[in-house]
Amino acid sequence: MTDPQAPPPGVDLAELAVAPGASVDEAVAAAKAWVEAHVPVEWRDAADRGGREEIRKVRRFADYEAWYPTFARSGLAVATWPVAYGGLDLQPPVARAVEAVLAPYNLGRLNPLGLNLAAPALFTYGTHEQRLRFLPPMVRNEEVWCQLFSEPGAGSDLASLACRAERDGDEWVLTGQKVWSTWAHNSDFGVLLARTDPDQPKRKGITYFLLDLHQPGVEVRALRHITGEVDFNETFIDAARVPDFNRVGDVGDGWKVANATLSGERQMVSGSGSGGVDRIGGSGAEALVALAKANQAAGLPGSWDEPVVRQQVMKLLSEERIRAWTNQRVRAGLKAGRSPGPESSIGKVHQGSLNQRMQALATDLLGARAIAWDDPGHPDAEGVEEAYALSLPREVKGMLRSRANTIEGGTSEVNKNILGERVLGLPREPDPFQGAAWRDIPRS
16 A cells, blocks of 8 residues: 555655645744745735735736646645645644745635545545545646535435436446536536435435546536526436446445535535635625725715614624634644534534625625616626626625525535534434335435
8 A cells, every 4th residue: 555645646745835744833934935936926915915805906816726736736735634645744733833824825725625525525434545546636626526415306305315326347327416516517526425225214325426527428507696607507417437446435324424525515615714615605794894994985875984884894793703713613623633523514504694694784885886887798708697797796796696605505404403413412303204215205
């Protein structure tokens, strides 16, 4: 077996920003030197002027995407991971010190569904050979990942899923339909749950697979947002083939493996401080402060000098900070080697309603500009729907997008049940079909 601390083929140890196993002082000094050498000077100057908002003015996403391989090769994107999997093998306290050095430059990790959903399952239940195959290209954003769990008849009750997998020698043949597959249209692989034994109870006959989306029998169709954008998709699977090497965990034990992914997903969509995809939200509380102050400078309603406006904004800012601290506790547990548990649902439940309230207030502060604007379309758009999406004010787009926050990553109702049962110790809801074979349970 390959040494998990050894660099994989193609990795140059000289490109690593910090020596594996470095002390805090050594790591901080090395990280600062790396920033000076590799982060473009205009990004650093923008960070010094005004943080993320200023960085966004000088750094397009395409620029960051083109530069990202430099970040990935440094090991800083996943500093606590072993070198063989794309990291630096740093202890959590050292990694936190390095993150503090990088924080001003807003160096977010690309491929968040891979790093936050697929990786936890691979680390907890995968083999070293699987990690060596899938994790390094995941870190480098060379293979993009999505999640294929929800189905038209299995959303909140995910365990009732009907996508089936049948063994054929060293391969599995998969057939079924998935829905709400975030970014599947841009993905190369998906983590997928399929039923391998319909005679078992619904949570026991499920197996966890890694599906190559670029093969015959897989069709991804876009589901367009109310804003005109595409994030979600429906995925049709017709006799697609998966090698047994791409099975994670034991046959029939996929529900246990899936919980590592689901907990990672809830933590990822919990918002500020989650280490995930804050883009799901829109304007945060600091943006509300900036908007109110801009209104004051322009003599518009919704001004920072209005006591009621200040009170509304600061209430949401306080909640956002509390949520960030809660998320940091979850992240600390992950970096200490613990799997994400039901506590990740706390941030998810709070984030859903909080972000909706923040986006609604942003639209209120925008006033008439939220319902009428001069831009007849966006010059970069290829069609009417895309022009509409690109020309929407950011605050309006965030408000419309936020309606999904209490649904995605597990509905708030489902997550409250998890908190009640696993954190508060309340009894489970009665299930008249407890222990029955999946094929005997009524389904819509």
